[in-house]
Amino acid sequence: MQKIAIFTDSACDLTDAELNEYGIRFLPLQIIYNDSSYRDRVEISADEVYGNLEKEVPKTSLPTGTDIDALFLELKKEGYTHAIGVMISGGLSGTANSVKLMAEEYPEIETYIYDTKNLSISEGIMALKAAKMVKDGLSFEEIKEALPEEKKSVDTYYCLATLEYLIKGGRIGKVSGTIGQMLNIKPIIYVNEEGVYVTLDKARGTKQAYMKLVSILKENLEKTKCKVYVMHGGAKKEAQDMVERIKDLPGILSLEFRQISPALGVHTGRGLIGIAVERIFG
Template sequence: MQKIAIITDSGSDLSSDLLKEHNIFSLPFRIIYSDNEYEDGVSITPYELYDSLEKEIPTTSLPCMKKIESILTNLEEEGYTHVIAIHISSALSGTSNSVRLALEDHPNLTSYVYDSKTLSMAQGSIVLSASKLVKEGKTFEEIISLLPTYRKSVHTYFTLNTLEYLKKGGRIGRVAGTIGELLNLKPIVFVGDDGIYQTYAKARGRKQSINKLKEIVEGYLSKNKCNIWIIEGNAIEESNAILNALKTNENINEISTATVGPALGVHTGPGLLGFIIEEL
């Protein structure tokens, strides 16, 4: 009899309530300041992070190896036989590799580490889908075979107030923009199939960039039913306005807002606004 555990990391932006409801085990990234260290979403909130950025831009680090080891040991003690670990894009973090290495010391756990090649609620939606399959009694082999299908169905688009934080954090990917910033051009960024940030389009100013995001979402909704997450980083009023404008669309299956966690917020800064689109 298989007893399957689903593991992810805090880059999935799944709330503590969702983690608990779906019995998902999450590894928090570390937020490191000159005088202190915090666990992403555990001992520091997104808004505490944004409030601190003017004083100091912290660095981020992989989940603590002791934490990974502790979770794996506890899973064995609780009788789990299989582990499916679904992690943030390996182009942005080495978490997948760290977990893969840790699992080598736990041969009693049959495991599979999946590089989601995405982040935030796009990663979170894959994790939730996998956890639902566990509840439905699907086998380990069935679940891992479906993960690429779930990845193909999710799309991530967002805009930023500034590229400063992506540049400082070394996460700029294929997003270009120094000259564009001088012209107040705001990039619409998407996460490619390779898990790297890329420029999808540019818009003049904040209002136009948000309108472009809406056009992108409406394009998907004109073709398919979708689940939509509006992701925001210290832009809750704008995200609520978009929620109210879109929620009556008949092709939306579910729609909600989600706050980008501290570890991702370090690299995007305040003002991120975007969409995770899951085609059904």
């Protein structure tokens, strides 16, 4: 009989309550400063990371080999025969590949690493879907087959408050970035099918950028009902304002807001606002 474990990483933006309710294990990414490093959500909180950005912009890195090894040792001890890792996009992090290599050291646990080609709550939703399938009695093979189809129902769109951190991180040219800042350009980004950031649209100023986010949400709601998440990176008030702005739109089945993992936020800076949709068909 199959005993299937589901695990993810700390970029998933699931709450501790959600992880505990569905028995999802998670691997902490690393938040690395010049003189110290921390395990995301274990040794440092998102609030602490965002609060310190003015002093120092940290780097992010993969979960440690020690943490990955400890996870598989724990699963082995608890008698799991199969494991499914629902991971941050391989186009943004080497986490999925690193865990896949480590899993080969535990041949007694048949492991499938699913690259969500996304991050944040879009990744988290996929982990929840996988965990719910386990509870519903689906087999390891059935869940592997279902995940790519389920992914088609999930997207997240982000509005950046500043281009400063993309410039610092080398993710945008200094010249074009400086011009964009001078013109008060606010890009709307999302993660494409290859699992990398792309610019979906651009807006002149924060007000217009928020209008574009709402417009994107409405386009989704016109097609089908959705569960909606408002995401923020150190911008709680703006997220709450966005919730108030969209809460009465027809077709929203549920609506909540939560903070984005520093895995995204350190590259985009404080003030990031996102809207995630989980389209519910049928």
